Amino acid sequence: MQTALRTSLPETELAGRATFAPHARVVREERQEEHRVQASGLPLSIRGLRKSFGDNEVLRGIDLHIPAGQFVAIVGKSGCGKSTLLRLIAGLDKIDAGSISFGQEIQPEDIRVMFQEPRLLPWARVLANVEVGLGRDRASSDAHARAEKALIEVGLADKRDQWPSVLSGGQKQRVALGRALVSRPRVLAFDEPLGALDALTRISMQRLLERVWRDQGFTAILVTHDVSEAVALADRVLVIEEGRIAHDVTVNAARPRQRGSAELAGLEGSILSHLLSADDRT
Amino acid sequence: MSLIDSISLPRSIRLPRADGLIQWIVPLAIIAVWQVASVTGFVPTRVLPAPSDVVLAGWKLLVSGELVRNIWVSFWRASVGFLIGGSIGFAFGLANGLSQLSARLTDTTLQMVRNVPHLALIPLVILRFGIDESAKLFLVALGVFFPIYLNTLHGIRTVDPQLIEMGRIYGMTDGELFRRVIFPGALPSIFVGIRFALGIMWLTLIVAETIAASSGLGYMAMQAREFMLIDVVVLSILIYALLGKLADSASRVLERLTLSWHPAFQKR
Ligand SMILES: Nc1ncnc2c1ncn2[C@@H]1O[C@H](COP(=O)(O)OP(=O)(O)OP(=O)(O)O)[C@@H](O)[C@H]1O
Ligand SMILES: [Mg+2]
Numbered sequence: 001m002q003t004a005l006r007t008s009l010p011e012t013e014l015a016g017r018a019t020f021a022p023h024a025r026v027v028r029e030e031r032q033e034e035h036r037v038q039a040s041g042l043p044l045s046i047r048g049l050r051k052s053f054g055d056n057e058v059l060r061g062i063d064l065h066i067p068a069g070q071f072v073a074i075v076g077k078s079g080c081g082k083s084t085l086l087r088l089i090a091g092l093d094k095i096d097a098g099s100i101s102f103g104q105e106i107q108p109e110d111i112r113v114m115f116q117e118p119r120l121l122p123w124a125r126v127l128a129n130v131e132v133g134l135g136r137d138r139a140s141s142d143a144h145a146r147a148e149k150a151l152i153e154v155g156l157a158d159k160r161d162q163w164p165s166v167l168s169g170g171q172k173q174r175v176a177l178g179r180a181l182v183s184r185p186r187v188l189a190f191d192e193p194l195g196a197l198d199a200l201t202r203i204s205m206q207r208l209l210e211r212v213w214r215d216q217g218f219t220a221i222l223v224t225h226d227v228s229e230a231v232a233l234a235d236r237v238l239v240i241e242e243g244r245i246a247h248d249v250t251v252n253a254a255r256p257r258q259r260g261s262a263e264l265a266g267l268e269g270s271i272l273s274h275l276l277s278a279d280d281r282t
Numbered sequence: 283m284s285l286i287d288s289i290s291l292p293r294s295i296r297l298p299r300a301d302g303l304i305q306w307i308v309p310l311a312i313i314a315v316w317q318v319a320s321v322t323g324f325v326p327t328r329v330l331p332a333p334s335d336v337v338l339a340g341w342k343l344l345v346s347g348e349l350v351r352n353i354w355v356s357f358w359r360a361s362v363g364f365l366i367g368g369s370i371g372f373a374f375g376l377a378n379g380l381s382q383l384s385a386r387l388t389d390t391t392l393q394m395v396r397n398v399p400h401l402a403l404i405p406l407v408i409l410r411f412g413i414d415e416s417a418k419l420f421l422v423a424l425g426v427f428f429p430i431y432l433n434t435l436h437g438i439r440t441v442d443p444q445l446i447e448m449g450r451i452y453g454m455t456d457g458e459l460f461r462r463v464i465f466p467g468a469l470p471s472i473f474v475g476i477r478f479a480l481g482i483m484w485l486t487l488i489v490a491e492t493i494a495a496s497s498g499l500g501y502m503a504m505q506a507r508e509f510m511l512i513d514v515v516v517l518s519i520l521i522y523a524l525l526g527k528l529a530d531s532a533s534r535v536l537e538r539l540t541l542s543w544h545p546a547f548q549k550r
Contacts, residue, residue: 092451108453119448123466123543132462135453165545179452 040217041069042110042186044089048098051084058084060243061098071213071220073230075271076240077279082223085240086113086189089221102187109135112185116195118172120164126175127151127160133179150182151175153212170201174208181212188213190222194229202226203259206233210255227275231267232257239271241278247271331513336520339513348502353521356487356498359415360525363422364483368476371427375434379468380460392431400424401489413494418487425486426479433475437468470544473537480529488522 049062058081066072074082087093089100090113102110112133120129130147131138137146151157154174164172173193180188190209194202210233213220224230230237231251239247249271253263313333319325320332327335343349374392378385400421411417441464449463491500499518506514541547 090451092447113451115444117444119444121445121463121466123469123541124462132449132452132454163543163548165543165548 040186041219042102042104042106043068044187044219044221045101045103046089046098049085049088049095049100050097051081051088051093052096058243059088062243062245064238064245066219066221069217069219071210071222071233071235073222073224073234073237074240075224075227075230075237075275077275078225080240081243082240083191086191086221086223089187090189106186109137109183110186111189112180112183112187113189113191114173114176114180114193116192118164118169118176120172120175120179122164124164125160126156126162126164126167129164129175130178130182133182135183137183147178147182150178153181153215154178154208168201170197170205173197173205177208177212181216184216185218187219187221190220190224192223192225195225202229209233214255227268227271228264231264231271232259237267237271239274239278246278247274328512331516335513336517339511340517343502343514343517352497352499352502353525356491356500357525359418359491359498360422360483360487360529363419363487364426364479366419367423367426368430368479370423371430371475371479372434372472375431375438375472379435379438380464389435392428396428396432401486404490404493408494413496417494418490418498421490422483422486425482429478429482430472430475433471433478434468437471437475438464440471441467470541473533473541476533477530480533481526484522484526484529 044064044066046062046064049059049064050057051059062085074085076082084093088095090111092113121132124132127144127147130150131143133150134140134143134146137143148157148160151160154177156171156174156178159167159171159175164175167175173196177193193209194205197205206229209220209222220234222230222233227237231253234251237247237249237251238245239249241247249267251264251267253261253267257264316325316330317333320327320330320335331339340349374388378389403424404421407417407420411420445463445467446459449459454462487498488500491498492504495501499521503515503518506512506518538547
């Protein structure tokens, strides 16, 4: 019904709305090509990346190319350096050796990170928390409107005037996602963003992540310890072992993906066995 | 406890009605029992005058204008001393919380001074300032300084580093980071300091006025003691209690207004 209505709207208005209205998927898909060209994903090239903390050599030469708009998941056993890699990509820590390049000059607003903890300001209402994500555009006149759009996108428009402390864990994480999305980033890095959520909330958040990624076409890098989450969401799963990328597994399953399908289960099994055999060796 | 239950922002500015009454039941009952005990001679009035006598003494002093003058003098000393000591403490707390250099430079010294009970300085202060206003202001300011300094410092140091990192990631400038993350994060602790400081403020003032003053509530009580006017002594004590309660309530209202985001201050 809604979709039908929208398709009868004039072209210009469509473009504006399609980006945010979850119901307008039909329209959106037609325009996806165009959309990706103008906004979205940046490619990412990492060469010989190294990082140590004191004597602890965490990353020992990472080489990786991620095409624009790809959804990459990074798995590996605890302490193998997943978060370290992500923080380097996001520019939060200093690189020891090697390089990370995005193929062009980037703005700080182009890269956003989401952590396991929502990191919301407890003393700011939900909307104000999302506005923080605008970075240097915070003061601009359309800040409110943009933050509201982002809230609609993550399905929390009705919570805009609440304090974070009254939200559930999943809702807080959705606000954090809205804050990360509001500046229309071109690379979005997630460090176990769903790690603290219960199973059901996780699944609905995974769907939300996939949806906004498909809508906006940013390059997504997801660190997770849940291999089934990795194969459900990603185009490609990287396994990190001993500071290097040990396996690079492509997930070709068509989207939307069927959870628990034989294809995904098979991939999940083989990635798990990589992880476990690495564990046995040490 | 009653406060935490009753907190809800829009209503909280007017005192919550039910709780407002409940908290006065016990003091009123005590006064009633006291009056009965005095009238029946159970408590000799030489030891403790009846509440009615205290009220009468209060009325006389009020009519003569002496009461208002003394309360005003004490109130003025308390608030000016508090403002001076509080702002210096706050400034040092900020500086040492935000700057390693400043902390290394001054924190050890301040911690050493803190271990001297400030009331022990009274003889010294009298020698230096005599009994004029600056002596009292100095003592109150000194007493108030430390709780505010320590709690501001603690508040700033314990702001969640993850929030600070978040602010940096999202491109906040130093000023914004302070205004939007560090200061609001330190505020609950700062209020703890203020509440402590208010208690110390009255204590210091009572002692200072009792020992070295020629006006103010403490002085009034000392004078009354010399003339054996025990009802005036009791009156002064009650007024101190009332002023202390008022200061505490004021800080609580302020706290509720500024910390309305805090889970402890939200509607259940
Ligand atoms: N700031 C730091 N200072 C010193 N050592 C660090 C620091 N950050 C990480 N490390 C070390 O680097 C190694 C990798 O840490 P990292 O957080 O990247 O692991 P991870 O793969 O994200 O693990 P997990 O799955 O448990 O989150 C660990 O041995 C950790 O102790
Ligand atoms: Mg980690």
